Amino acid sequence: AQSVTQLGSHVSVSEGALVLLRCNYSSSVPPYLFWYVQYPNQGLQLLLKYTSAATLVKGINGFEAEFKKSETSFHLTKPSAHMSDAAEYFCAVSDQSGANSKLTFGKGITLSVRP
Amino acid sequence: EAQVTQNPRYLITVTGKKLTVTCSQNMNHEYMSWYRQDPGLGLRQIYYSMNVEVTDKGDVPEGYKVSRKEKRNFPLILESPSPNQTSLYFCASSLSRTGDAKGYTFGSGTRLTVV
Numbered sequence: 651a652q653s654v655t656q657l658g659s660h661v662s663v664s665e666g667a668l669v670l671l672r673c674n675y676s677s678s679v680p681p682y683l684f685w686y687v688q689y690p691n692q693g694l695q696l697l698l699k700y701t702s703a704a705t706l707v708k709g710i711n712g713f714e715a716e717f718k719k720s721e722t723s724f725h726l727t728k729p730s731a732h733m734s735d736a737a738e739y740f741c742a743v744s745d746q747s748g749a750n751s752k753l754t755f756g757k758g759i760t761l762s763v764r765p
Numbered sequence: 766e767a768q769v770t771q772n773p774r775y776l777i778t779v780t781g782k783k784l785t786v787t788c789s790q791n792m793n794h795e796y797m798s799w800y801r802q803d804p805g806l807g808l809r810q811i812y813y814s815m816n817v818e819v820t821d822k823g824d825v826p827e828g829y830k831v832s833r834k835e836k837r838n839f840p841l842i843l844e845s846p847s848p849n850q851t852s853l854y855f856c857a858s859s860l861s862r863t864g865d866a867k868g869y870t871f872g873s874g875t876r877l878t879v880v
Contacts, residue, residue: 659805684868693855694808696868740807752798752823753857753869757807 652677652743656756664764669728671759673715673741676722683724684742684753685715694740700724711735736763767792771856771872778846778879786841786875788856796859797839798823798869799831801852808855814839846879853877 653676663669675681683700698709705717711734715726724741741756769790778784790797798813800823810823814833828850830842839858843850853876857869 686868686871693871693873694857694869695871699868752810752813754810755800755808757805 652681652745652754654741654743654754654756656741656759658759659757660760660762662762662764663731665733666730669713669726669731669735669761671726671739671741671761673724673726673756674722675724675741675743677743677745679745682744683715683717684744685709685713685724685726686740686742686755687711688738688740688758690737697726697739731761731763733763733765736761767870769856769858769870769872771854771875773875774873775876776878778877780847780879781845784843784846784877786843786854786856786877788839788841788872789837790839790856790858790870791837792858792860792870793836794858794860794870795836796861797833798857799829799839799841800855800857801825802855802874803852811841811854846877848879851877851879 655674685697686694687697688694697713698707700707700717708714713728738758738760740758742753744753772787795816799811800808802808809825811829812831814820820831853874855874856872859869
């Protein structure tokens with residue numbers, strides 16, 4: 651079985667500060683890993699995706715994430731927060747082996763950005 | 766424009782009155798899935814479909830039905846809705862179960878309230 655843990659439900663940063671959203675996963679086989687963003691009253695938009703190529707993945711809007719197998723982590727970072735980054739962020743894992751046909755999501759983290 | 770279209774966006778209904786939420790994609794995707802989003806629980810998979818006439822249960826299938834008679838459409842059916850099915854529903858599609866270069870493409874969501 652696969653699972654995703656996103657510790658905490660809310661992160662607040664100042665505009666211009668580093669954004670760090672943590673994600674740890676559990677998977678018995680090599681995973682695909684995703685970060686999605688959900689703005690208020692909208693659907694989910696893909697930020698970035700790890701598919702076993704480069705371990706450091708760059709996404710849209712200046713976000714990036716690093717896959718660390720030894721730590722089973724895929725933390726999302728952005729060097730400088732912008733007010734427009736305020737949203738809910740979901741980490742998700744899927745199974746490369748074919749045994750499990752779904753995308754499993756974490757519970758999400760709400761990011762607030764203070765002026 | 767490549768997209769997943771859900772209808773309706775908002776729906777208020779009464780307990781026991783059958784309803785259908787439609788989902789259509791124009792990307793010729795084989796894989797489609799339904800999720801529900803609840804506060805503090807993230808997104809949980811209801812049903813998924815690997816292709817036409819191939820569907821299977823996700824994590825929370827009770828009280829729901831689906832069908833996949835055409836590749837582009839994947840309706841979600843609530844035969845006898847109950848208040849615990851009040852939620853935000855998302856349809857998603859992808860070229861494959863593990864997601865393509867764009868990951869999963871999500872619809873804009875359907876906010877369902879059952880009174």
